Every structure is written in structure tokens, then in C-alpha cells.
Amino acid sequence: MLSKKTKYGLKALTFIARTGSDVPVQVGEIAKGEHIPQKFLESILLTLRKAGILGSKKGKHGGYYLRKDPSEILMTEVMRVLEGPIAMVPCVSLNFYEKCDDCPDEDSCSVNKLMIQVRDSTLEVFKNTSLKDLSER
Amino acid sequence: MLSKKTKYGLKALTFIARTGSDVPVQVGEIAKGEHIPQKFLESILLTLRKAGILGSKKGKHGGYYLRKDPSEILMTEVMRVLEGPIAMVPCVSLNFYEKCDDCPDEDSCSVNKLMIQVRDSTLEVFKNTSLKDLSER
DNA sequence: GCAAACCCTACTAAATCGATAGGATTAATA
DNA sequence: TATTAATCCTATCGATTTAGTAGGGTTTGC
Numbered sequence: 001m002l003s004k005k006t007k008y009g010l011k012a013l014t015f016i017a018r019t020g021s022d023v024p025v026q027v028g029e030i031a032k033g034e035h036i037p038q039k040f041l042e043s044i045l046l047t048l049r050k051a052g053i054l055g056s057k058k059g060k061h062g063g064y065y066l067r068k069d070p071s072e073i074l075m076t077e078v079m080r081v082l083e084g085p086i087a088m089v090p091c092v093s094l095n096f097y098e099k100c101d102d103c104p105d106e107d108s109c110s111v112n113k114l115m116i117q118v119r120d121s122t123l124e125v126f127k128n129t130s131l132k133d134l135s136e137r
Numbered sequence: 138m139l140s141k142k143t144k145y146g147l148k149a150l151t152f153i154a155r156t157g158s159d160v161p162v163q164v165g166e167i168a169k170g171e172h173i174p175q176k177f178l179e180s181i182l183l184t185l186r187k188a189g190i191l192g193s194k195k196g197k198h199g200g201y202y203l204r205k206d207p208s209e210i211l212m213t214e215v216m217r218v219l220e221g222p223i224a225m226v227p228c229v230s231l232n233f234y235e236k237c238d239d240c241p242d243e244d245s246c247s248v249n250k251l252m253i254q255v256r257d258s259t260l261e262v263f264k265n266t267s268l269k270d271l272s273e274r
Numbered sequence: 275g276c277a278a279a280c281c282c283t284a285c286t287a288a289a290t291c292g293a294t295a296g297g298a299t300t301a302a303t304a
Numbered sequence: 305t306a307t308t309a310a311t312c313c314t315a316t317c318g319a320t321t322t323a324g325t326a327g328g329g330t331t332t333g334c
Binding site for chain 1: 138139144147148151171172173222225226238239240241245246247251252254255258259261262263266272274
Binding site: 161163164165179180182183186193194195196197198199200201 | 308309310311312313
């Protein structure tokens, strides 16, 4: 299941991208427009800023803005920041690999093989979808 | 993330399929062979039996067996029984659909569109993989 | 200097996960 | 028929994660 954090984060990014300008967008505005609890959204946008996807401006007329062109912000990056590993099991994760404690041999593990296929097909979708694509729908 | 329940369930099914016979396989045997806590595995196999994927025989020399040929047991079915919805959000789930409380309009929701793509590509993998495929690896 | 915005830490209620415990029931067999 | 070995079933539990909330601190524009 996709966490609310990720879902809200994607909606917020789309919201910002859709304004189409470099003027910072305020948290309150996004929260209202997308029906997201403001305080929760604050922490999500903070995560996205720390990851380098968003920039921020403090004080009056402050807010958040995109640090790259929407077409250059890929879902692989966004999903990894918000949701963590794309793979369904750590033992097939490219960026967050971890060995299973059960399972002495990955090569003979049927789950491993299946989950590699799922990972690759999901990755294909995320790799080929940018924030620009999201915001144009 | 894939739950341990699902992971263990898949391994157990693979184990049973690999015996290649109709003789019931005991829980203890599977637990030992796949390094799964026996009591936990018991409850998982019970779930699979109630879903009609496994059959069971009680008493001495009892155990679990497949109710269909491995080639007819598809990952779509197994995953839905063990893990629940294949979709990452309920609003794009085919078998467990639910409307989002935020999000007034699904058609204009960027998350919705993205998750439909992910669902379809994952579904494609599960639809084309049977227990026979798993057990032959 | 004050109001409006982001920044940061800590806390919490609820749900889920990964088991474990303890026995009830059933079936083969000696 | 008694024993034993297996599945069946319910309940409980500690740890973790999730989805927030609370309460300010800090910075900036006017």
C-alpha cells in the first residue's frame, strides 16, 4: 500500500508543477486545494526539500518551489524519497539491498525471482514518468 | 513491502509443488525446510486452505496438498489471498475498490493515473506467472 | 516590530505485523 | 479402544509503523 505521505507528496508536487511559475507556493494553499492536513503536509514538503527536489523561501510570501524542471523530476526519485525502496523485498532492492535472514540461497529462491520481475516492471513505469507527465493529466 | 505472511506462503506453496506428488506435506516439514516459524506457518496454510488453494488431511499422516495443478495456480490469485489488493491505492484496485476521502475527482488525480499504470504492469507479471513457474526455478 | 511564513522536535492514538500460547478436533494404527 | 500425530481454531502480545497533532523557534517582508 502507498502511504498517505507519498500520496500527499505526489499531489503536492503536482499542485506546485501546475502553477507553472517560479513563485513559491505556500503550504496552506496546497493543503486547502488538495484536502491535506496542513501540519502533516509541512513535514512531507520538508522531506522533499531535504532531498533536493523542492526549494523553499522563508518568511512572508515564502513557500516551496521546484528545484528542477518538472520533466526532469522522475518518479523513481520521488518514490524513493517518500516511500523508500521500490522493490517489495529488500533482497531485490537496487538502492536499499538487504539479505533475508531466512533464505540461505537467493538464486534458488522462488520469491526472489518473482519479485525481481515485479521490481523491473514497476521501475519501468517510474523511470518513464516525470512530474511533467503527472501535472499534464 | 511484502509481508512475511505472503513471503512464507509463497515459499510453502513452492515447497509443496516441488514434491511433485499428491501425498500431503506436513507443516513441520515445510517449516524446517524453509526456516519458517511453524505456528505462524500453520495459520498461513490455513488461510490458503480456506481460499481453496490448498486442501488438507487431518490426523496421522495428514498435511496439505495443492487442489489444482501448479500451472493453474496463478500469482494473481495467491497474492490477493495472502497480501490483499495488488494495487497500491484502493481507488485503482480492481478487486478491492474504495474511493479516496480526499480527492473529489479521480479522473483529474495524478496519483490515480500513475498507480493504474503500476497496477497494470504488476498484474501482467502475476497473470503470467504460475506456481509451476516458481517451482521450476 | 509584527505578522506571516517555513523549520524542527517531540509526542501520541490507532493499526498492523509477526509471531506465540494453548488447547480442540480428527484420523491412523497398535 | 487408547494412543499418538497431525490439523484446526481463538486469543493474546510486544514491537513497529502510520498518520497525524502540539508547540513552539526562526526567518523575512512590510
